[in-house]
Structure formats: C-alpha cells, structure tokens
Amino acid sequence: MKRVALVGMPNTGKSTLFNRLTGGTARVANWPGLTVELASSRILLGANMVQVFDLPGIYDLTGGAEDEQVAQRFLSEAKLDAVLLILNACQLERQLALALQLKALGAPLLIALNMVDEAKRAGITVDVAALSEALNAPVQLISAKYGQGMAECKALLTGIFSNESHQIDFSNIPSASTLHQTEKQLFQRSVHQPPILNQSATDKLDRFVLHPWLGFPLFVLMMLALFQLTYTLGTPLQDYLEAGLTWFKDGLLVPATANLPQFWQGLIVSGLFDGVTTVLTFAPIIFLFFCLMAVIEDSGYFARAAFMMDGLMSRLGLDGRGFVMLMMGFGCNVPAIMGTRVIRDHKARLLTMLTIPFSLCSARLQIFLFLSGALFSPTQAPWVVLSLYLASILIAMLTALLFKSKFKSSEPFALELPPYRLPLLSHIWRRGWGEARDFLRLATTMIVLGVVLVWLLTNYPTQQHSYAELISNLLAPVLSPIGIESTLSIALIFGFVAKEVVLGALSVITGHEGQALATQLAHTLDPVSAYSFMLFSLIYIPCVSAIAAIKKESKSNLYTAFSMAWSLGLAWMVSFIFYQSARLFGF
Template sequence: GIYDLRGHSDDEAVVRRFLESTPLDLVVVVLNASQLDRQLRLVLQVRQLGLPAVLLLNMADEAKRFGVTIDTASLAEALAMPVVLLSAKFRRGLGEARQAMAQALAQAPIAQVGVAQAGVAHLETTLAEGDGVLQRQMAQLLASSVRLPPQWRDRLTRRLDAVLLHPLLGLPLFFLVMALMFQVIYAIGVPLQELLATLLDRFGQGVIAPLISGLPTFVQGFLLEGLYQGIGTVSAFLPVIFLFFLAMGVVEDSGYLSRAAYLMDAFMERLGLDGRSFVLSLMGFGCNVPAILGTRVMRDRGLRLLSMLIIPFSLCSARLNVFLFMASVFFAPRIGALVIFGLYVMSFAAAILTALLFKGRFASREPLVLELPPYRFPTLRQMFSRAWLEVRHFWFWARRFIIFGVIAVWLLNNLPFGVEPASAHSLSGELGTALMPLLGPIG
C-alpha cells in the first residue's frame, strides 16, 4: 500500500530497494479506481523505470457508485501498458486481469538488475529536481481518460460521519461498539466452545478410548488425556477466535477503524503518539506481531519505537482464550463479558502509563495525515474468508505450544510411574511444594 517511490516511509524504501536489486518479469500495479487523481503518480514512476507493467484498477464497483468513469483503452494507450478494471470484492474482472498479466509476461523480456538500478537512479534524479513533469503527465491522463464527478455522491459516509465523528458522541459510541462486540463474542462463542468441547470429549470416550484399550494404562492415559485433550483444548477455542476475527474484520473493512484513529488522535498526541498508534493497538488484539510490523509505515523513528512499546499491552487472541476460561469459571455468564471488557480497558490503561513514562524520550514530531475511506459493507464471503485465514494462522502457531503445555502438565501429574495422579508424590506435587514459600505470601 504505497503511493510513491520516493522512499520517505519504510514501505516505499523497501519497494524501491527491491526494484533496484531484483530482475523482474513484470510489475503489477494495483490502484484504487476511485482515487486515480491521487494514485496515478505511482504507475507513472514505474513506467519511468522502463519495466514491463500491468495496471489493475481495483474497486471498480466503488468508483461506479461514486460516479467515476475511466476510459481504460485511452489510459492503456497513454501509459503503453495493459489496464484492467476489476472488483476483487465481487470477483469481477479477475479473468481479464490474469489474461492481461499472462500476455504481458509472454511479450516482456526479463529486466536486468543493472537496468533497474539505472532506472531508479534516473527516477531519484527526476524527483530531486521537482515533480513538474509527473504533475503535468497526471493532469493530462486525468483530463483525457478519467471523468471525476463534480461532487462525490457518497451521502452515506457524510451522514454516518456526522454522528460517529461527532466531537461529543464519537468516542462514547466507539467504546459502546467495542463493548457490544465483546458481548456478542462472549454470548455466542462460549456456548459454542462448550458444545465443541463436549462433542470432542464424547468422541474421545466413545471412539478413541475403545481403539486404544489394549495398550498399557500409562500409554492410554498419555494418548487420551494428554495428546488428545491437548488437541481438544486448542480446537475448543476456535469458535471464539473465529468470532473475534470476524467482528474485528467487520470493524476494519467497514472503514470504522480508521475513524477510531481520527477520534483518538488528539488524546494520543498528549502521550507522544497519534491515532495510528491506537489503530495498531486495536489490531494487536488479534495478534501483536503484525501490529508491530505495521509501525513501519510511520516515518518518525520515535513514534515507531513508542508505538512498539505499547502494542504488547494489547491482549491478543491467545490471551483472550485464557480470559474466557477464567471468566467462565469464576463469573456468571452475564458478568463474564463485562469482566473481559474490563481486562481490555486495564490493558489500555497500562499502555497509556507506559506511553507517559517514555513520552519525553520517544515523543512523535510528525503530524498525522490520515485518509478516511468511505464506509463499505463487507461481503459475507470476504468476512468469513478473512476470519478463516486468521483462525488457520492461530491454529498453526498456537497448537504446538498449547498441546505441548497440556502434555507437559499431564506428565508432571502422572510421573514418576506408580504414583497417584496429581498427588503430593507426583512431579507436579513436589514442584508445588517447592514453590510454596514463594507463592504462599500471595495466597
């Protein structure tokens, strides 16, 4: 997601270094069809590099809704590259895009590294001298191939922003939405989790246990109570994880998450941060790692470092499972969702204190420039596909640790051989006895 090859942000610098050092068969430039007046610069810069390219104009459905008309034939002739309109959201134009890329690959020779480096060096010189040439080319292309509406037709966005970005109502409404989101996840996810756990337990007792009944007792216990229950523990959490990513995907893809950055910017500025730090912290509720990686778009080094310090306080989906288990054990169902939401609020408070502590050292000096996308309605396919990919990612990384942990606990409870499980003479009992002097004072 870059707009320019200047290299001011880390993203842009990485792309430019890649073009400098890598022989390329084809460059596929994907732009927002409704924002060509801001994004055409990128494809013009790629053309200056002398690399074979294909231009894909995504979100064609949105451009049509806003009254943007694009003459792809005229644009393709002016740019000397194939131009395809498509809507990835509704899977329209994908066949034409594949065909255009295949034809371009068949016709284009492989670009040599030296040629790419020379092209980028030439581009750097051009940008250093000024943007006049690019600006004139953009103006000519827009005048000849793109017809923009005199006034944007997105009344829905204007009406919703009048309420959701209201100076007084905006923040309370946002936190209300977040609280309702956790309430729905808890109300639906916990019963599904309990149902799946029950089904897995019945399958283990009714199918797995008879199959391994001829094995030694210790091996039976290890396979059924250790290994199988470890897999079942991970699997039982999947409904809650799926619902969490489904809800977060709706909030993000609808455009509301960007509004949260706008709403929180004034408050975050007092902490030496900006609204983007708040959005990345919200993304950290899914997983801290991609949220920390997302700080690369920040040009100010101090802002990046301070954001990376507070993001780990975002309670990721793995920790959500622990909270759900504890809430279901110690609190009534109606109170559990509020308890979980309270834990998230406490983590937010801890992040604020950390930001205040390090504000003087890492405070941001970069003003926030934020693009608010129009409100969108994600398709069911888009929502469920995204949630499923996130669940697969969670399963891939979490299963080994959780299953290993369950097996380790089972072994500690059942070793050495011959002792009563989880008794004072087991390894776990002896470990607990050894730790009593340390843990006794805190109960």
C-alpha cells in the same frame, strides 16, 4: 517462470487482488498499511507459471518509510516480467504520479483501476483509452472485491510478458513533486467527476462515528456488542463440541487405553487428550470472534477509530497509527509489531512496539473467555472481557505516556479515511476460518508439546512430590501477594512459550477438562483472584514469537530485554494493586 509484482498505494486493494488472482489468504482489511512484508504465490496463467508478489503499500518510489523501502528494494533488485500497478479509481488525482514514475523507469506495466463500483456510484468516469495512450501501458477497470474485470486483467497481464525479465533502474528516478503538473494535466484529460459530490452515507455516518463526545462511547459499545455476540452464538457450539469430545473420551479412548501401562494411559488420557481438548473447544469461539472482527475491519471503522484517537495518542507520544497497531494486536501481537514499519520515525516505532504486547490477542482471549464464563454470570462475563480490553488499551497508553520523553518524535500524522464498505461473506469466512485453522495447526504442535511437558512436570518424580510442586513452592512468595495460587505458576511459565498452552496446562494441573475444569476453578478461585490472574496474564511477558518480532524490528537485544522486563514488572505491580485493594475493601 514469470515474475509479477503487485504495486500500489496503501488501501488500494492490492491484497484483495492478490487473493483474487492466486486464491491466497493474505489478510485483508479496510485500513491502510496492513501489508508490511512480501507475500507471494504461484499460479498458472495461460501457458506460463507465474509467481506473484504482493508488495507493501508505497506512495512513491522515493519514500523513506521502512515498508516503502521493502517495496523499493524488491523493485530495484528483482528481475520482473511485469509490474501490475493497482490504483484507486476514486483517487486518481493523487495516485497517477506513481504510474508516471514507473513509466519513466521503463517498467513493463499493467495498470488496474480498482474499485470501479465505488467510482460509478460517485459519478466518476475514466477515459481508459486516453489514459492508456498517455502512459503507454494497458489500463483495465476492475473491482477486485467483486471479481469484475479480472478475466480481462489476466489476459492483458499475459500479453505484456516479454522473452526476457526486466530489472528496473532506479538511478534516474523522478520525484513525485516534479511530476505534479504532469499528473494534474493527465487527470484533467482522462478523468471526469462531478464538481461537487453528493453527501454520501459515509459523511452521514462520520458525523456520529467521529463526533468528539459520541465517538469513544460508540467504540466501546461496538466492542461490547462483538463480545456479547461471540458469547451468545459461540457458547452453544462450544457445548456441542465439548459433549462430542467427552463422548469420544468415555466411549472410545478410555476403553482403548485400559490395558496400557499406567504411565501411557495417564499421558494419553489425562495429559494429552484432556489438555488439548480443553483448548480445542475454543475453535468455534475463535472462528466467530474473527468473523465479527472482519466485519468491523472491512467496514472501514478501525481507520476512523485511529483518526478519532489521534488527539489523545499525540499527547502520549504516539499517533493514530499506533492505535491502529494496537487494534491489529487484538488479533495477534506479531503482525502488529511488524506493522510498525509504516511509522517512519524510528523512535516513534520503538515506543509503539513497547505498547503493542499489551494488546489483548486472540490467544489471551481464550483464557479470559473461559475464566469469565466459569466464574462470572452470563450477564457479567461480556463486561469482564470488555474491561480487560479497555485495560489493555489503558496500560498501553500509560506506558507510552511514561516513556514518551525517551522516544520523542516529531513526525506528522496522516491517515486516509476510506469510505465505508459492506464486507463480503467470502472475506468474513476467509478471516474466521484462517484464524481458526492457524489455531488448530498450533494445537497440533505447540499445544501438544506444552501439555505433555506439563503432565510430566506434575507427575514426576511422583504426583505428591513433583517437579511442578518444587517450582510452585519457589514462586509462591512472588505470586501469593497478587492472589495467584502457586500451582498456577506452571501454566504461566508455559504461557510464555504460547498463551494458547495456558488452558491446556490448567487442565493437566487440575486433572479436569471442559466444564469440569470450569467447576474446579470456580471452587479454587474467587472472582477477585481470577481477575488478578487474568490481569497478570494480560500484561506479563508476551509469547516467544512476539519477542522474536520485537528483536527483529528493533534490531536491539537491550531494547528487547527492556520490553520483557517492563511487561513482567508492570504485570506484578498492577495485579498487586488490584488484588490488595480489592481485599482491603472487603471483596
């Protein structure tokens, strides 16, 4: 089997090319540093079965960041048949040094100049023959986004495979600084670009997006529009799905289980079906939310949000990359925690990891969308969800401010601002479907197990004196001061395993699902109690997967325990202050 490594600087389109080559679903977004682990896939290329590896972005072969070290370690240890180097055709003046380094090491090299569509619009032309001769390696112009030049790229890749795999020798690696003059001369010979590029749409948009006064309000409005569209488009789809599931339950499932013993009928209908379907109705919401999020990510807006927030973040001991990681955490905390590898300073990484679990991830989003829809009006609900997103950012920032003296860092901040790009429908669909598919996969494993365990706890030894009641009574003195009914403690406990279980657990605990659950909660909780519950769910201990990621990245049991204790204590404190203050003022 042949082995090929995809190498390139951050945000040059490596993951897009990886997906184009392999049909994979590596996450793609228009900001640097997204890939922090190795992704691989096997494809048939000509007569060869080929394993393709997508490496983290790397500026040069001597960098010290952990994500760069991952790529360096792989290149130095793996036996490779080819290295496919991806360069941004619009930024060759500072990317050719990486090609020169790989050439000096004798790597079997194919160079793909990506984003030629953008280079053409900017008036940039590349003398491919001259560049290929100077680097002694084939060079191909491509657009990984649109598939341009991919057939030729595959043919060239097949052509450089040798009979024996090659192991790169890093012993005499030249540093990027020593290659600066050679890089400059090579660029002057091979690349032509207008001396003054016309002001592009990117520059015009940045006048508003990066404006010191308008930038943050625009960000808030952008996120509010995302939530409003999610509600407007997703609620009808959710209603149709719920109606279909209700028809299945009343028309087929209940009659089919009528003759079963009471235990099995209760477990299947009231436990398994009601619990899981309450969660499943959120699949359309998850799909739409991440489709809309993909539009923002692929456009290049989040990189600008990081740049805009860097001044504030630096006062908190973080930088703009920390804000990008918080934005990544809106999808899932786990890859965001792993993404801190792009931060070179270890203390800065630890401080950033301490803040990421407060990001409102997609699993928490399901809880908040349901409760806000059940307990607030359609005009109020998007504002409630937006307030929780802003609260998550504020709590993360206050945490950083409080602990910045313990995790001091002097690392300078540098972040590439990519041009704005129109997202492809295929990318939008892939992101939305990928998140929905992962959600459904989780629903068939962790959520099923969770709701079954909740049903057993609430029904044994008896419904009147169950284990759930015993646990609730024990936790009542802790939860009642923050307005959370003790019966909801079971849902919070299982939310520690996976936040997606919370809604299913609520369904099992109350004995209702779908709209009936919403009505029941509206009678049980008032808006103040519901918001306190949402605040606690937002802040308290992250899921098991996030804790495992913190342990892996920090390499410290003590730090992991501290992170969990801080989240749990802060959750109680914030909910207590909110609930007691609201009651004090008569709400």
